Amino acid sequence: MLTLYGIPNCDTIKKARTWLDKNKVPYQFYDYRKDGISPDKVSSWFSEFPWDKVLNKASTTWKELSEEEKAKVTDAKSAAELLSSNPTAIKRPVIEDENGKALTLGYNEKIYEETYLK
Incomplete structure (x- = not known):
């Protein structure tokens, strides 16, 4: 069975x-706001997607971080943390x-069709 990670009130x-x-x-x-998520789990996604794509720089959370906190994110390990x-x-x-x-x-309907309806 698939596992969908996210937060329930997100439109996407x-x-x-x-x-x-x-x-x-x-x-x-899996609601990772409620249940948390480990750096190891996040790091495992980097084998399929670049860490800078998993990190959503358009998110409110990222935008609200201090410049100092943002500057610390320089590689996969710091991104996972x-x-x-x-x-x-x-x-x-x-x-x-x-x-x-x-x-x-x-979320991309075309990619979902290709991935999950085969």
Whole structure:
């Protein structure tokens, strides 16, 4: 079963969940604001997506960080630490397969069709 990572009140998460439900794609939802997320889990996504794509610099969370905090994010390790302590700065959603491999980042209907309806 797929795991969809995000926060429940995010509009992009709502679109992804609606699409998955409509297409009868089974998944479980993981709320990382409520349940937290480890740096190791975040780092595992970097094997599929560059860390600077997983880090959502358009997010309110990122914009509210001090310049000093932003300047500390220089590589995958520092990005994983920041995203673990500020999970709402993660681009949403991240969807993993049953083996924990990240399949998609963000919501894109065409990519979802190609990935989840094959």
